[in-house]
Amino acid sequence: MSADPLHYKSITEISGLFRHGELQPSEVTAAMLNRIAELDGRFHGYATVLAERAMAQAKRCDDEIAKGIWRGPLHGVPIGLKDLCYTTFAPTAGGTTIHANFVPSFNATIVDRLERAGAVTLGKLKMTEGAYTSHHPNDQAPLNPWNIDYWVGSSSSGSGVVTSAGLCYGSIGSDTGGSIRFPSATCGLTGIKPTWGRVSRHGVFPLADSLDHVGPMCRSAADAAAMLGVIAGADINDPTTLRAPVPNYLAGLGDGIRGLRIGVDRKYTQEGIDPQVVAALKDAERMLADLGADIREIKFPAYEKLVSMWIPMCSIETAEAHLGTYPSRKSEYGPDLAQLIEQGRSMSGIEIAAVHHERLKFSGSLAALFGDIDLLLIPTMPVPIPTLTKMGEYGTDPNVLLSILRFTAVFDFSGSPTITLPMGLASDNMPLSMQLVGPHLSEDVLARAGHAFQSATDWHTRRPPLD
Template identity: 85%
Template sequence: MTADLHYKSITELSDLYRRKQLKPSEVTQASLDRIAKLDPRFHGYAVVLAERAMQQAKRSDDEIARGIWRGPLHGVPIGLKDLCYTTFAPTAGGTKIHATFVPSFNATIVDRLERGGAVSLGKLKMTEGAYTSHHPDDAAPLNPWNVDYWVGSSSSGSGVATSAGLCYGSIGSDTGGSIRFPSATCGLTGIKPTWGRVSRYGVFPLADSLDHVGPMCRSAADAAAMLGVIAGADPNDPTTLQAPVPNYLAQIDDGVRGLRIGIDRSYAEHGIDPQVVAGLREAERTLADLGAEIREVRLPAYEKLVGHWIPMCSVETAEAHLATYPSRKSEYGPDLAQLIEQGHAMTGVEIAAIHHERLRFSGGLAALFEDIDLLLAPTMPVPIPTLTRMGEYGADPNVLLNILRFTAPFDFSGSPTITMPMGMASDAMPLSFQLVGPHLSEHVLARAGQAYQSITDWHTKRPPIA
């Protein structure tokens, strides 16, 4: 055992297992010990499945010893966001209404992860219904970099557990930024795949046409390894894409030389905090030094679409909660209830206007990707806010819309993104950026992330508890 065991990468663990230098049971027990020690402080887990995880790990020990190899996640301890259906644990989706709900089937992604040999340590906390805030009766996860700072929503537990070394990778979901925000606030690398690339069968919806499911890890290679296991068509989810899934790890070292990376300076820099702009420019220089061709571009008009995100989300969330709202309204937290009420008040004409604006933006973005391979942008317009500041933001809907500026448009368009650390702010908290690609370009995003991380070390920075 080495001192940095909890922060080894998935690809490192996989190699050590295959060379018989570590056993999954040893790593899983160490992870469970660390969870027992640290999670009472940071609240990343909703449910810890210690006994089951050890059974899975010991089975992996035996299989690997006999030469059975299920792939890069074999024996790797991971965490599942608590909107993934599991027959072996409650799936609450951050709500009180479903606190004791045990599904009769697993989410497709859960079955795929476990068939790939992953060890499920437990279910990770999340905001209520995957919206902006945690249920008032639930202890919210705390940022391991600094507990006074925002941890992001809605995949908050996924961000905390992965950053604190309480799992080696986790599942997140992204409707308006919920893979990207907690990846940004916790110094992680997250991939939001193309809409439909990963099955949503057995995943609690927030807003079905906006929801994306993807991996949150500590490197681009790890995220690529997880994505390769969970991606692909699913007969139980007719919205999944039929395109074959490439071996993302096989192409990951191909680099960015010759890739055309666009940047809209008005979009990415105007009205943005100077520390974010400085970090983004340095990331741009790094990508250029690696051989990428930087092109200045103009993003299709996005402002109106960002303003439409809350109304669109409200309509689809209201539909998703018809069975329990308003019949059990008193059991809802105020923010989710308010969103659902807004959804019930929307008119068909208003919904049609949003749909048309979405089509205009998506079409313009697809045309833009005829001239570039990837788009470079910040993840957030400001460094990570404190909890106090986030409370102030909550009272101002215009500030929330500003935070959604770099995330919501690409949920509307269904575009894949990769989010990565790009530096440290003056308060010693991580800064992040994202690359956006055309549909089904996850292999290119993973390559670009790996290239960037091959000559920078921001993704190796750890919170003080490390």
């Protein structure tokens, strides 16, 4: 057994302890609920805690495992759900006040898949209003457990906080412009943004349907692979899901990365990027080379114009998603989401076509690039984690906001899968983060590469200063 305290053990380790009778899901769930009661009042990651239901689930898992029934690596493992996942057993507000009391008549497909796999749902996790950039003015935003004065990322903020603080073993996030990747980066986590369509969005509140991705946020690549293996796959209720078979993402984790071609565009990843980020990325590149990867110089496709189109594209689809409540209930919206919707409602067909064409050009160029490489190495953010004060200053400068999106938004446009990995600590002891990006349906390669990197480094084992 590892030396990690119970709340920081990996999903794969906890799962093994359950299966071999060394721990029971009910005692782990009770310990996790006690920790939530102790700490979440400081960090505000949970929108709803489902203590009684979670304990009932955990006791059923105790009984099943004692009888030799084994549902897989999530059996009995306590997790959290971002509060845009429909649940019949708890309200699904999506970060809004309009839907504060909305209890759906069905579960999101991913919720059913997680619970059929034996996962214990501790609760629903806070998020920004409608999964856009800011929390509703009437809601207490989650606080970063590494340092409450620092940004905690965007919409999957609650998922980042509770997973990092050891208030669950893994969580579900969503990503439209970076909202799996930013909270993973700011909280020292590993997150997988799958290929668009790899994971069903049935029963998931949309921000912008053609950009939205749903995926796991965990403390290691192995844990993220375990969760992704449960939620991925075709869904009759979501015709946009991909019909490709789902591999066993855990099976090949230990195969290493010798000979894997990893592309690096030093202009894209270094020019205008904070020196601390560049230095850590160079260290990561050297480590990947030492592990046997073939590092190749590449030229990344032109991306600036597409990044500048992310807000317009998001605005169009968000306006469509909110037709049922906006403008009829406009007064109940926070200012940032309302402004986005207003922008979308004012967009012309010609402007929409221009975005669509730019998206097609970039996606084609990126697909061609992946003919020569297997993965791409880039930072998650161009700067170390900003303070909340600095983020407030950024909010008045659209150029800075677009700079922050340069390594994330384009891969929502293209639907490309990515894995976000801790790669160091900045001078303020806050996490630094990188991404590996792959061609469509390469999540198995991304998980293997992430695991290889984490087997040779310990950045993913660093914890916020709570214990």
